[in-house]
Amino acid sequence: MRIENHPILAFADAATVEFTFNGQALSGREGEPIAAALHDAGVRVLRHSPRYHRPRGLFCAIGNCSSCLMTVNGVPNIRVCVEPLRAGMTVETQDGKGRLA
Amino acid sequence: MKEVDIVVIGGGPAGLSAAVHAAKMGAGVLLLERSQALGGQLVKQTHKFFGSRQEFAGERGFDIAHTLMEQIAQQEKIEVWTNATALGYYPDGVLTVKRNENFRTFRPRKLIVATGASEKALAFPNNDLPGIYGAGAVQTLMNLYGVMPAKRVLMVGAGNIGVIVAYQLLQAGVEVAAVIEAAPRIGGYWVHASKIRRCGVPILTGHTIRQAHGTTQLTGVTVCRLDEKWTMIPGTDTLFEVDGLCLAVGLSPLTELLWQAGCKMNFVPELGGYVPWRNEYLQTTHKNVYVAGDVAGVEEASAAMVEGKLAGLAAAFALNHQTADFAADYRAAKQQLNALRSGPLSAKVCHGLCKVMLEEAM
Amino acid sequence: MSDDIIVCRCEDIKLSEIRGHIEQGAHTTEEIKRRCRCGMGPCQGRTCMPIVAQELSKATGKSVGEIQLPTFRQPTAAIKLGALTGGDGDD
Amino acid sequence: MLAIDGTATAEDLQAVLPTPDRRRRGAVAVIECFQEIPCNPCADACPRGAITMPENISQRPVFDPDKCNGCGVCVGRCPGLAIFVVDYSYGEDTALLKIPYEFRPLPQAGDSVTALDRQGAAVGSARVVKVQEQKNRTTILWLAVTAAMATAVRNIRLSGEVRA
C-alpha cells in the first residue's frame, strides 16, 4: 500500500510502469526497488530459502543479506531490495539457488 | 588506474562533510556512495535534529542531507559517484570499486572510510519470516519510496532508532502495536519516547520476543517478560497479532575495509563492536586511512558530521593542502564535537572512545 | 515452522546446528565456518557472525570481544565475473 | 516514568508546570524536556530570551516564565516536540493549549476532536481553535479544553479515527 498523505514528506512523481510477477501483471514506479513495487501490491514472499525452502522477504533493504534474491528477466539471485524497477521486467520467485541462464 | 588525492567512502553525514571540508582545503576528492542517492541514513529521517545551529539543529534529516548535497555540488574539486560500492582495499594501496556493473581501480593517496554501520540481527524462532524487517528497511520503504511495510507493526528496541521509527510508522499511517525493549530502561531520548506514548503506543521495557508466528508470512509475535538476569519469565507471554515486526536492536560499525587495510581494531561494546584505533585526527594505524562517523563508533549523525569535517581537514592537510583558517577551523570543530559529547547521554560513547584513542599526533 | 532459529539466511543454518558444532569442539568462528558454511554465503557473514560469536562466548566463557572474527575477504559485495573483465573503461 | 515507559511522572511535571500565580497571568510555555541532550533550538527560537542554555548545549534549558508571553514559536521549533503552551486565562472554565502535531489528515478550525493524555488515553474532547501550519512542517494546533484537562492533554485524535 502506498502512503497517500504524509505529514512531512512529499514523494517524487515517477512514471508508472508495468511488470510481471510470476506471470501476474503488476505496476510500480519506474526506478524504485522491485521490492517496493511488490510490497505495494501486497507481495511479501520474495523467495524460498535454499535448504529448507522457507519463505523469505525483504529484510535489510541495502543489498546485504540475501533474503530477497529473485529471478529477474531470467537472471537468478537479483537483490530486488536494490534493483530498480524497469518497464516490462519479468520478476519471479526464486526457489533455491537459482538457475544459471 | 586513476590516481586521486582523497577517496571518501560513504555518502552519509560523515562522508559528505568529510568531502566538503577536504575539497575546501584544495584536495581533489572522489566520493563513493553505494546507493542511488547521497545522504545515507539522513534521507530517511523525518524528525528534526538535535544539536546546535552548526549541526543544523531543528532541521529534519532529509533537509540536512539536501543542504550537504548542495555544498557538495558547489565544490568543483569533488567528483561524486553513486551506485558505487567499495569492494576491497589491497596491500598495494589499491581500492577496487563496483560502479553500476563496472569494475574500477584507484590508488588514493588518502582514504576516508565513512561506511557507517549495519543493523544487528536478533535470534528467535521464525526470525526469517516475511514481514520481519530491520528498522532501516522499514524506513527505506516508507520514507524513500512511500510504501507501507505492513498494517500493524511491533517494534523491537526502544533505543533512538526504535522510538523514532515507531513514530515514523505512525506518521505513515501504520498502526504500532507496541515497542518492546529487553533492557529495563528506554535507551532512546525520552522526548522521542513520549511522542509515541501520547499516541497510545505502549513501551514495554524488560520484554523480549519469544517467537514469531506465521506459515508464509508473519501473523503474530509472542512476547514475554525478562527477569533482572535477562532470562524469560514463564507465564508472562503476550501474543501480538501483527503483520509486521521491526527490529531496531542496535548497529555495528561496517569495518570490512579497515580490516583489509590492516588497521588495528578493538572490540568496544560502547561503540557498537569492533572499531579502529585512531588519533585525534581520525587517522587509523594505517597512515593513509582515516575514519569518520558510525564506522569509527556508533553515535548520532550530528557527531558524524563533525567527525567528517575533522577527518576531511586532517587528510587534506596531510597532503600539504593549506588554508589560512585551517588551524582555527580545526580547533572550532574539535570544540563543537566536545560540546556535543559533553552531556551525560554521551558518557558511554566517551568511555568507549578512550579505549581506541591513540596518543601520538600526526 | 519449527521452534529452531535460522542463524544464517544465506546457507539456511539453524542455531541447533551451530550449538552442535560447538559441543563437538568447534571453538572458533573459523572452525564453525568450515564445518557448516555459516558465514560463507553471499552476505559474507554480516548477519550470522555476531550471533555465532555470542554462542561461542556463552560456550567458552570468553567475552564476545575475545572471539576472533573470520577474515574479511574481498570483495565486500558481489560482483559479476563479466563485470570484472571490463577494467578501467568508461561507464 | 519516563525511563521505563516514556511518560513523565507528576513529580517530573511539578517542576515545569506554571505556578498558580503564573497561570493567572496568561499564556505560558511548558517545557517538558527532562533529559540533558545536546540541543538548543528552543533558546534560539525564543524572541524574548525566556529560554537560555546555562553553559553548554547538553544541559537542560533554563526557562524564565516571567519573560514568556506564550507566543508558541518554541512549540514549533523544539526537535523533541516537548514544548507546549497553556493559557488558563482563555475563558471562564476553558484553557487554550498549543500543541505540536505531525500527522495527517489535519483537523480544521472548529472541529471537535478527542483529547488524549500523555499515554494516548482519551480524556475528553477538545475544540480546534486554530491550525497553524508552519514551514518546517510541525503544525501547531490551538485547542480549547476544559481547564481541568489542560495539564493532562498532550495529543488529539480525529473523531472516529483509531490510531493505536
Next chain:
Amino acid sequence: MQWGTETNCLLSRESTHMLENLAELLEVDVDIELHQGGYLMPAYTEKMAGQFKKNLELQNTLDIPARWVTPQEAKEIVPLLNTDGMIGATFCAKDGHCNPFKATEAYARAARRLGVEIRTYTEVTGLYAECCNIRKVKTTTGDISTSHVVMAAGGYSKPLCRTVGVEIPLYPERHEILVTEPVDPVQEAMVMSFHHNLYCQQSPHGSFIMGIGHPDLPESFDTRSSWEFLQEMARRVLKVLPGLAGLNVIRQWAGLYDMSPDRQPILGPVGGVDGLHIAAGFSGHGFMISPVVGRIVAEKLLGLPTVLPVDMFDAGRFQRGELFIEPSVV
C-alpha cells in the same frame, strides 16, 4: 588421475580407491562428500593433443578409465564450454573431488580412535636433534620428546627442517582462488585447461570455485589477495566458460602451495638427521594423492615394504640432478 607418469597415475588411482571407500577403511561414519563428476582437460594445440593422447595410452594400461573426447562430446559433458579452437579433450569420469575438511576430520577421528593424540592450537616452533638424532619437537604448548618426526608442514617444512640444519629445496608459492555465489548444478566435471592455466569446478553446494596458475611467482608466505587476480581470473575463465559471465563473485582468498623444484613431492628420510622423514613439497596436488602417500609414509617409517614405489621422490634427487619430470601438471 590423468597424469603423464606411471608413478603419479598409480598414486592418484590408489588414492581414489581409498577415498571411494574411506568410511569403511577408517571405520568412521563421515560423509566426505566425494563426488566423481570427472575432469575434462581440453587441448588447443597439436602438441598438447599429442601429449594428452600419449598420457591416455599410459593411463589406460593402468586401468584408469580416461578417454579422448571430441569438442562436441566435451560440450555435452560441460554444456557451458566454449569449444572454439579446441582440438579435443581428455576426460576421466572417475576423477572428482571431495570436501577436504570432512576428509581431514575422518582421518583425525580414526587416528584418535587408534590412540593418536592430536594437539590443536599448537604451533611447532622448531626441532631439536642431538648427535644427528631427532630428540624433541618444540611447540608453543611445550616440548615433545620423540625419536621420529614426519615433517608434513607444507611450505613451513623448510624453515622447520632448518632448525636442525637440514636444507630441503621447498618454497611457498601464493595461489589465489575465488568463489561465486551458488546456483543450481550445471557443471558436473571440473575443467582444467593447461592452455589457459586455469581450473574451474562447481562444488556440490552450487558455487563455482576457480583458480589460475602463475608461472614465475616470487617465493612468499604472503596469503593476501590481489585485485589483479580477480581481473585475470575473470578474463581467462570467460574464454573457456563464457556462460559464467552473469555469476556473482562473492569471495577471494589465497593459500600457499609448497613447491619443489620439479613440482613433485619430497618423501622419505633425509640424510644428516636420523628420524626425520619428509612428506612435503606436493606443489598443489597433495590432497589428491594424500591417502596413499600417508600409508606409504607409515610403511616406510615402520620399515615395511611400500604399497607403491616412491623412491624417485627422495630428497636427494635434486642434488643428484635426477628431477622427476611430470609432463602433465598445472
